[in-house]
Amino acid sequence: MLRFGPIAAAAARRAPPRPRENLTLPWPPSLSRQVRAAGGGGGGRVVPVLKTPKGTRDHPPVQAALRDRLLSAVVSCFKRHGAAAIDTPVLELRETLMGKYGEDTKLIYELQDQGGELLALRYDLTVPFARYLAMNKITNMKRYHVAKVYRRDNPATTRGRYREFYQCDFDIAGQFDSMIPDAECLKIVHEILSDLQLGDFVIKVNDRRILNGVFAVCGVPESKFISACSTVDKLDKVPWEEVRNEMVGEKGLSPEAADRIGEYVQLHGGLDLIEQLLQDPKLSQNKLAKEGLSDMKLLFEYLTLFGITGKISFDLSLARGLDYYTGVIFEAVLLQQENEHVEELVGVGSVAGGGRYDGLVGMFDPKGRKVPCVGVSIGIERIFSILEQRLKASGEKLRTTETQVLVATPHKQLLAARLKLISELWDAGIKAEMLYKKDPKLLKQLQYCEDTGIPLAAIVGEQELADGVVKLRDVSTREEVDIPRGKLIDEIRRRLEP
């Protein structure tokens, strides 16, 4: 989905204007950035600058393990809902991406013309999904896609906003009965945010048809709907007065129209509000708004059956940035962190979002055939920032390997015994390590277990070899038992059972 992400269009639009990197200034030639090494073994050599590109980062083992855990939780929810995985290339033809992102097109990474096709890095997973559906003439599909996307936006890495970041998307394409897939998308957001125990959250829901209906009955000309939309979208950041000023000043709406809009977009509630608006003398006369409201009512019925309306807010100020939404839109917001200190450090807001986009696939079809779609994107980078801060605060040590047994020797001249034993363990599927030294000290070997969280040590010395046993040591209790060699694998498996 185009919906959002750490460096998302929506976020960029909502945030106060930030100084943008000068995108046209040519960078000084490569050489001038290189460091002439001084002294040491490299005397006078030119060594490249040691960094990752701006707005990108490495994931060292702890971060990689934490991310893996997070992505697993998200993917397991997507699988629980019967989605199949697909993958598309990181590279797309430039023309595939053009004309899909409005103003944000300038944030697309383009590849140099080295001959051949003109290419760009994908900006999200939604446009490639739509291209995939149209290209393969697929009219019906439930898929998930977890992959990196690229945006030349201004990074804010402390808040989890990067130029290379993961998106986790779940989308349902196909012509179905109203609001059933839409309700499932909201259930998915609810499940994931609950599973991850990120604290309290609310999922704001609105419908583009309702918003457009509001604009229409308030006297906004249709040509100004999109621009009015993006102003309304700021209501979660600034008070109504400011939004009203922008509408009248910058956007050229009449003060009366703005005031009328203000009466609507400051509303939020549940089924009661939907009923109230369905009775609204003006809004109920607008065909689009009525459709949107009836569907919203249906959606709330389904969400009631799912038992999740407690976290859902029908919020008329929710607009979301992208042009291509055609129906339901939604966004999940964390209400507070588990402690205020963390909140201050991380400062995350929206952690999931999505909506219905019934026209995008048609843009790729030669005959313009539409495939209705609805989907959700989980804001994994922001959630990752929270989990990272939480891990730091807790002092918990995350294991970065899964090694179960260290094969150790108590004295010298036993490398062969270690190699033979570890090979037996590997062949039995046991996760095992040994130190890459011919004659490591036993203490060093045991210390390695403690440092890396290996629960068991299998120790073979001359005595054990003579007796046909292996000394199995529980690293945490320091208890040691001699196990007959032939029973070692079973004993290790038994000890490692959950």
Added chain:
Amino acid sequence: MLRFGPIAAAAARRAPPRPRENLTLPWPPSLSRQVRAAGGGGGGRVVPVLKTPKGTRDHPPVQAALRDRLLSAVVSCFKRHGAAAIDTPVLELRETLMGKYGEDTKLIYELQDQGGELLALRYDLTVPFARYLAMNKITNMKRYHVAKVYRRDNPATTRGRYREFYQCDFDIAGQFDSMIPDAECLKIVHEILSDLQLGDFVIKVNDRRILNGVFAVCGVPESKFISACSTVDKLDKVPWEEVRNEMVGEKGLSPEAADRIGEYVQLHGGLDLIEQLLQDPKLSQNKLAKEGLSDMKLLFEYLTLFGITGKISFDLSLARGLDYYTGVIFEAVLLQQENEHVEELVGVGSVAGGGRYDGLVGMFDPKGRKVPCVGVSIGIERIFSILEQRLKASGEKLRTTETQVLVATPHKQLLAARLKLISELWDAGIKAEMLYKKDPKLLKQLQYCEDTGIPLAAIVGEQELADGVVKLRDVSTREEVDIPRGKLIDEIRRRLEP
């Protein structure tokens, strides 16, 4: 590792010359490639060309599921050997990649200069790993990395050679006792190729120091070592006569030197050959060769303890393309496919490779400090091609989802009952789906189970609702049993136990 891959340098070097895409010819402007849509709903609209970039592909669900299975097998082996995961950006500073790949530098994808840093797509996972180690001053690490890399080579997609492809790398960095990590890398290749049941294979092993020693004692000037190396590397594709001609003709070696080289590089064997060469009057006088041979002997001792020498061949013709190898090099080759028909279609050769590169990290260190490394790269794309062909030939239907239960209703007006039940299943962690129709026919629902391999259907009708039960249907046996609602989850779990 730089070692190889579907579009690998080594492969490119070995293959007969292929017509190269004209890399300088400017592509016609984007518009000229667009298709003017004819008729239908899109009358006259300009629709982008529906394709993925040359040498790249989508992975539809079946391929994505197969790839997932393959990558899991590889990663689980890496984890069994105690490696931690890291991740690095797909984008690197251009200067990080420059000067590392020799002639193949022209195959690097460069990003357009859009202001800011000059970037490129990573060409492999080895140079980013070396950059990561140097940047973080890490001198000791065992890591794996599974990710996509990019090469503007000529694709040969039927043989699994793409411009975007996965590499699966395992590397051990650090100063350790000789040949212990090197032996583990070979054990890993052996485990993975055995686990995947790809048929018979051989792992060829050599050492750059032995090769250089051979060149030296045969009278090749040091300046021609690298070029002689790349000629020797062709011995697995063409007969010695041709290699000899190239040495004398193109590479300018004397016929006598070539003949002397020929006597060595056509040798292959095991420990006996190592012993023989250690006694060789000329070679044993060369310091480098002697070091290499002693280490090779040690390696074979360790591989004997691992019980894998049956698949290892000390092969003096193995050279591998990359400049930066400094010690042991190896390459695994499939000897035959399970049936000849498949072999003909796929035509894969090398499926894993690697070696020792003790100098690469030092290229990134301002003081040139070295971190010795050895690693292996699994040629996942070639293996994937084999598995894909095998899957097709078998007619086996690979499930693309993991759905365990379809929630179904036998007649109309029961959408609410389905939504309530499926929500209970999701909340209990059961993988469940329902059709997105208000009133789907039971037959359609059961057909969906058969089509997608869902083993169970949970059916609720008026009668079941009244009785407080759910009819649980085994899709394959068509057996149906009424289960009290409160016991449904347990019963489903019981049935799904392996």
